[in-house]
Amino acid sequence: MPDGDPAALIELLRARTDGLPSWLQGHIGRVVTESRRLAPLHEVDPLRVQAAAWGHDLYRHFDDDALLREAAALGIAPDVAQQAAPILLHGPVAALRAQSDWGVRDTEVLEAIRVHTTGRPDMSPIALTLFLADKLEPAKVSADPGLAGIRTLANHHPAAALLAFLDRRIAQYLASGGVVHPLALETRNWALSQVGGREA
Ligand SMILES: [Fe+2]
Ligand SMILES: [Fe+2]
Numbered sequence: 001m002p003d004g005d006p007a008a009l010i011e012l013l014r015a016r017t018d019g020l021p022s023w024l025q026g027h028i029g030r031v032v033t034e035s036r037r038l039a040p041l042h043e044v045d046p047l048r049v050q051a052a053a054w055g056h057d058l059y060r061h062f063d064d065d066a067l068l069r070e071a072a073a074l075g076i077a078p079d080v081a082q083q084a085a086p087i088l089l090h091g092p093v094a095a096l097r098a099q100s101d102w103g104v105r106d107t108e109v110l111e112a113i114r115v116h117t118t119g120r121p122d123m124s125p126i127a128l129t130l131f132l133a134d135k136l137e138p139a140k141v142s143a144d145p146g147l148a149g150i151r152t153l154a155n156h157h158p159a160a161a162l163l164a165f166l167d168r169r170i171a172q173y174l175a176s177g178g179v180v181h182p183l184a185l186e187t188r189n190w191a192l193s194q195v196g197g198r199e200a
Contacts, residue, residue: 006047009106013054013098021061027139028057034133041155044125052112052130055098059090067093074100081181088181091117119162119187128158135165163191 017028035053039046059067064086070093071078071086082088095114098104111120112127119131136151146168154161166188173180 006045006051006106009051009104009109010047010054012102012104013051013058016058016102017054020058024057024061027060027137028054030137030139031056031130031133034137035130038129038133038154038158042125042129042158044129048106048109049112049126049129049133051106052109052116052126053133055094055104055109055113056091056116056130056134058094058097060087062090062093070097079182081179085179085181088117088179091115115183118181118183119166119191120183121186121190123187125158128162132158132161132165135169136161157195159191159194163188163195163197166191 017025020028032050032053035049036046038044039049059070062070067086067089068078071082071089074093074096076089076092076096078086078089091114095110098113099110104110108124108126111124112130115123115127116130116134119127123131132154136147136154141147141151147165150161150164150168153164166184170180170184170188172178
């Protein structure tokens with residue numbers, strides 16, 4: 001069992017990335033590197049956040065039907081947003097598989113994997129570091145240079161970076177007529193409270 005041994009937990013989850021599509025392996029590797037870079041700046045355990053990074057996208061390549069089947073098999077009832085955009089299920093599915101099938105017991109690592117797409121209010125520091133590493137890894141910034149300033153902000157002001165990222169992303173989803181998961185909105189309001197803002 002990997003409990004209490006982050007190095008073993010890393011190896012368990014890293015091994016699960018063998019055989020994933022190369023585009024996904026590339027992204028996961030960059031998120032691991034970004035998590036390792038941010039960990040000392042955020043004063044979180046670098047090994048536990050790296051473990052979460054290895055595990056976060058193990059179901060990212062599943063199509064909508066496959067994710068809905070996985071959710072059903074795991075007893076997850078998709079909410080309205082997840083029904084409209086099943087990709088929102090890839091974090092919860094990975095976390096539940098890790099917990100029920102792979103023996104992962106580290107609750108903060110499991111939470112980081114589960115909420116990496118939406119965040120959640122009061123998310124743990126490990127979950128926050130993974131969220132930012134995932135959204136701001138170098139290829140994401142290259143594809144959307146407007147993220148560069150938020151990546152810099154994330155070095156020393158993670159809650160402010162979370163707020164800036166979600167403000168931007170939610171506005172993009174609304175402008176394009178896309179689905180916004182309620183947890184993303186709740187996380188945005190929590191981030192606002194963390195930086196001394198006032199909830200509307
Ligand atoms: Fe993801
Ligand atoms: Fe990711």
